[in-house]
Amino acid sequence: MKIDHVTIRQLKMRMKSPFVTSFGSVQEKQFLIVEVKDANGLAGYGEGVAFEVPWYTEETLKTSLHILNDFLIPMVLHKEIGHPSEVSKLFHVIRRNNMAKAAMETAIWDLYAKQNNLPLATALGGIRQTIEVGVSIGIQPTNAELYGKIEHALNEGYKRIKVKIKPGLDVSLIRAIRDRYPDVPLMADANSSYTLEDMPILKELDQYNLLMIEQPLAADDILEHAKLQRQIKTPICLDESICSYDDAKTAIELGSCGVINIKYARVGGLTEAKDIHDLCEENNIKVWCGGMLEAGVGRAHAVALTTLSNFVLPGDTAGSNHYWEEDIIEPEVKVNAGLIHIPQEPGIGYRINYAALERYTVKQYQYR
Structure with missing residues (x-):
């Protein structure tokens, strides 16, 4: 395969409502769509999901543009690529900047699958025709508004509810949810907002039968999570701490978690995500797929x-x-009774809604 x-495209889309976490609020989402074409005009698509502010990782939309423009695109443009898994090796000389890498690497995976007339899920080695999905609910102004969102998600059939917590809004919040919804599969996401000094609070959450507590301690920590996991019964899920296969290997060896959230964008693409998945499977560590408030292209890669x-x-x-009121793919990703049915068309399985893509594009860059 050769990228011709x-x-x-830099897009700007407005979310239906603000998404609030312990580190900030997002409603106007700017992101990148990467399109790669071969000599026959066949196109593959990836999404650059870095926020405008470096509050999740050190990356931003602007740094992604810089890395793509000055380093990653020259490394693949007009070069012969035998398989998408080779892209991760090519990019290995560039440290970190995983979301920029993933934007390009996933586009190449999509193109490869289309060239070979395969659904992306099949090209990756997937085995499911449907996947179960949950929902992530940001911090709400009132409990009543939170309950409204939980009710809506449950009525839609979502299989799990995730809520955001932070110091001062943790035990009381989880207790209130459990009093109202004693049996709902529930997890709490702390987004790195606690330290080991908060051990009593985190221990108190054990009584509420949570599926997991996601990333309670520092984003770059693995060691102290191991200390915490030995002190609490609830499984710790690592998110921000796992940026590579080696991070996952270290966390497993130290006993830092019982679950890992795999976000392909955080780890540099689908190849690294698959390698982490395989490592976790070998070591009986459960995994699930996290989200970055993606639009349709990124969401389609996560589905696969x-x-x-x-x-x-x-x-x-x-x-x-x-x-979103309107996505940039068609058909849009739909959930039926908590399930997404895997598309069987080649590549990501969703068509680009070019009218919407053009409508939300604020800048465009061409490379030949």
Whole structure:
């Protein structure tokens, strides 16, 4: 496979409502769409999901553009690529910048699958025709508004509810949810907002039968999570701490977690995500697929990834209409009774809605 032409579009889309976590709030989402074409004009698509502010990782939309423009595109443009898994090796000389890498690598995976007339899920080795999905609910102004969102998600059939917590809004919040919904599969996401000094609070959450507590301690920590996991019964799920296969290997060896959230964008693409999945499966560590408030292209890649065998917990791949009035793919990602049916068309399995893509594009860059 040879990449003949690359287009990067910078899009701006407004979410239905603000998504609030312990580190900030997002409603106007700017992101990148990477289009790669071969000499025959066949196109593959990837999504650059880095936020405008470096509050999740050190990456931003602007740094992604810089890395793509000055380093990653020259490394693949007009070069012979035998298989998408080779792209991760090519990019290995560039440290970190995983979301920029993933934007390009996933586009190449999509093109490869289309060239070989395969659904992306099949090309990755997926085994499922449907996947179970949960929903992530940001911090709400009132409990009543939170309950409204939980009720809506349950009525839609979502298989798991994830809520955001932070110091001062943790035990009381989880207790209130449990009093109202004693049996709902529930997890809490702390987004790195606690330290070991908060051990009593985190221990107190054990009584509420949570599926997991996601990333309670520092984003770059693995060691202290191991200390915490030895002190609490609730499984710790690592998110921000796992940026590579080596991070996952270290966490498993130290006993830092019982679950890993795999976000392909955080780890540099589908190849690294698949390798982490396989490592976790070998070591009986459950995995699920997290989200980055993606639009349709990124969401489609997450759907395909989640068909791998060890994604045994419902992921955050909610339907398009959970976040957007209009998505940039058609059909949009739909959830029926908590399930997404895997498309069987070649590549990501969803068509680009070019009218919407053009409408939301604020900048465009061409590389030939």
